[in-house]
Amino acid sequence: xxxxxxxxxxxxxxxxxxxxxxxxxxxxxxxxxxxxxxxxxxxxxxxxxxxxxxxxxxxxxxxxxxxxxxxxxxxxxxxxxxxxxxxxxxxxxxxxxxxxxxxxxxxxxxxxxxxxxxxxxxxxxxxxxxxxxxxxxxxxxxxxxxxxxxxxxxxxxxxxxxxxxxxxxxxxxxxxxxxxxxxxxxxxxxxxxxxxxxxxxxxxxxxxxxxxxxxxxxxxxxxxxxxxxxxxxxxxxxxxxxxxxxxxxxxxxxxxxxxxxxxxxxxxxxxxxxxxxxxxxxxxxxxxxxxxxxxxxxxxxxxxxxxxxxxxxxxxxxxxxxxxxxxxxxxxxxxxxxxxxxxxxxxxxxxxxxxxxxxxxxxxxxxxxxxxxxxxxxxxxxxxxxxxxxxx
Numbered sequence: 001x002x003x004x005x006x007x008x009x010x011x012x013x014x015x016x017x018x019x020x021x022x023x024x025x026x027x028x029x030x031x032x033x034x035x036x037x038x039x040x041x042x043x044x045x046x047x048x049x050x051x052x053x054x055x056x057x058x059x060x061x062x063x064x065x066x067x068x069x070x071x072x073x074x075x076x077x078x079x080x081x082x083x084x085x086x087x088x089x090x091x092x093x094x095x096x097x098x099x100x101x102x103x104x105x106x107x108x109x110x111x112x113x114x115x116x117x118x119x120x121x122x123x124x125x126x127x128x129x130x131x132x133x134x135x136x137x138x139x140x141x142x143x144x145x146x147x148x149x150x151x152x153x154x155x156x157x158x159x160x161x162x163x164x165x166x167x168x169x170x171x172x173x174x175x176x177x178x179x180x181x182x183x184x185x186x187x188x189x190x191x192x193x194x195x196x197x198x199x200x201x202x203x204x205x206x207x208x209x210x211x212x213x214x215x216x217x218x219x220x221x222x223x224x225x226x227x228x229x230x231x232x233x234x235x236x237x238x239x240x241x242x243x244x245x246x247x248x249x250x251x252x253x254x255x256x257x258x259x260x261x262x263x264x265x266x267x268x269x270x271x272x273x274x275x276x277x278x279x280x281x282x283x284x285x286x287x288x289x290x291x292x293x294x295x296x297x298x299x300x301x302x303x304x305x306x307x308x309x310x311x312x313x314x315x316x317x318x319x320x321x322x323x324x325x326x327x328x329x330x331x332x333x334x335x336x337x338x339x340x341x342x343x344x345x346x347x348x349x350x351x352x353x354x355x356x357x358x359x360x361x362x363x364x365x366x367x368x369x370x371x372x373x374x375x376x377x378x379x380x381x382x383x384x385x386x387x388x389x390x391x392x
Contacts, residue, residue, distance in 0.1 A: 008353050010342045013335045015359065016184040022287035025186075028362040029266035030055035033222070034135065034142040034152045036268035036281050037061055039295070041139060041172055043069055047091040047106060051084055052143075053283065059132055059143060060084055062091065064106045069136075071143045072129040077110065078102045095129075104129055139169035140268070140279075156264060157220035163260075165250040166272050171297035174276070174310040177318060179292040183328035184335075185267070185284040186359070188292065191324050192261065192269050192280070193224050193351040201323050204316065208234045208241045209259065219354035225262030225270075226351075236274050238312035245275040245302050263351075265358065275302075276313055288332050294321060 014021055037052045038061070049062040051074060058074035060083065074083050076097040083097055083104075094111060095104045103112040108129035116122045133144040135152040137160060142152055153160070181188065191197070198211040209228045216226035230236070235243025237259055247256045256274040263269050269280035276298050283291040294317070296310055334340055345353055 008345045010345060010352075011356050011359065012342055013340050016187060016332065016335045017287060019287050022184075022284070024363075024366060025359075026055040026284065028366055030284070031145050032149075033266055034144050034149065034155050035266060036264065036279075037071075037141050037143050038281065038293075039139055039173060039297075040069060040136055040141050040169075042088075045090065047093070048089075049084070049091055050088040051086070054143070054145065055284075057145060058082065059145075060095070061134070061141065061143070062095075062106055068107075069134060069141065070106070070108060071132040071134040072108050073132070075130065076100075076102050077127040077129065078113070138163065139171065155222050157223040159220075159223060159262070159264075163270075163272065165252070165255060166248055166277055167250045167299075168277055168297065170300060171277055172300050172303055173295050174298040174303055174308070175296045175314045177294045177314075177321075179294065179321065179325060180285075181290045181292055181325045181328060182288060183290060183325070183332040184288055185282050185290045186355070187328045187331055188280075188282055188290055188324075189224075189263050189265075189269070189355060190352050191328050192263055193355065194349045195228065196346055196348050197327065201327055202320055204239075205237070205320055207231075208237055214348075216351055219351055221358065222265045223262065224265075224351045224355060225260065227258040227260045229258055230274075236276075236313070237316055239316045240312065242312075243275060244312060245298070247274045248276075248299055263355075265355075273313070275299075276310070278313075278317060292321075292325075 031054075035054045037054070037059075038050060042048070042050060043061065043063040046063050046065055049060055052059050052061060060072050060074050062070055062072070064070045075081070076083055076099065078097060078100055081097050081099040083095055085098075091106065093106065095106065096102070101112070101114050102110065105111050108131055110124040110127045110129075113122070113124060113127070133149055135142050135144075137152060137156060144152075195211040195214050199206050209230050211228075213229040214226055215228075230241075234241040235256075238244070251274060259274075260272040261270075262272075267282040269282070271278040271280075276296055279293075279295050279297065281293040281295075283293070285291050296314055296317070298308075298310060302308055
């Protein structure tokens with residue numbers, strides 16, 4: 001008989017219901033870590049842009065030229081007017097403030113400032129748009145709003161080699177759905193990181209991949225994940241389980257028998273299937289609300305086909321997503337009850353335990369560095385004992 005698993009208790013309710021704690025988390029995870037902001041292929045032409053809002057900030061992500069994508073604060077350097085009020089589009093050759101027509105090149109430099117020619121000492125080069133750091137990994141874009149970030153590779157635990165076979169840089173978006181979920185962002189990651197709930201919540205998923213087939217990898221700081229085996233005769237996760245597209249060209253036959261699920265903190269959930277990749281990008285909007293952008297990525301040889309149809313994969317995961325969002329919302333309601341007390345984790349919820357330990361580690365570091373002077377690099381809290389306490 002296996003050795004008994006240590007008893008580990010979940011976190012108190014305040015970690016999911018306290019507005020003060022939520023604001024601190026935005027600083028720990030979204031202002032001091034690399035944050036996923038979408039796909040580089042979304043910005044294929046010069047001037048293409050999207051606006052994202054991490055941790056209450058508004059940033060413009062724009063294609064500056066063929067080689068470079070930049071990230072800038074969505075704020076004019078003149079008097080603070082918001083530059084761009086739409087979510088996406090294409091600029092011409094410049095970005096212009098709608099108030100006093102200060103005009104910026106796509107690289108953020110100020111090219112025109114009407115009425116400033118007689119202001120003593122005014123130099124246009126002194127007033128570029130405020131730039132945030134931007135880095136890419138296999139087609140995914142990440143931004144960092146801190147002054148001295150660590151490397152993106154370190155935060156990703158150098159996982160680039162593990163997922164290279166999927167060729168994500170080549171994939172294109174076949175569909176996108178945006179969900180508004182009345183639950184704390186951490187509950188979404190908890191739900192994603194275990195399948196103990198799958199038999200009761202996801203009967204369609206259970207028919208395609210048995211929940212006990214899950215194999216978690218040892219957690220890395222900031223990276224949680226593992227894989228689940230497809231049942232015999234099942235080709236992919238879709239409404240009927242049949243493989244209607246070819247496996248992605250870089251995959252070995254054994255890789256096509258699994259679906260890989262990884263959470264890259266703070267906000268990218270990466271699901272790698274034999275024939276497509278699905279991403280969830282989490283945007284916390286309040287302590288009890290999360291916006292989730294879900295995208296289905298396919299190989300361009302498939303999307304170029306006249307009969308390309310992603311509905312089998314999209315419909316399956318839209319159903320599964322909504323089932324997950326429902327139980328997360330129900331948990332958010334329960335956590336707000338006076339009757340809630342932290343409970344014990346199952347031995348099959350070990351990734352949740354590791355995530356909770358990272359949250360506690362961030363809290364400790366913030367206590368030592370309350371002004372956010374150092375970049376946050378997730379580190380495990382050692383020891384198998386209780387994570388939470390007996391408080392609400």
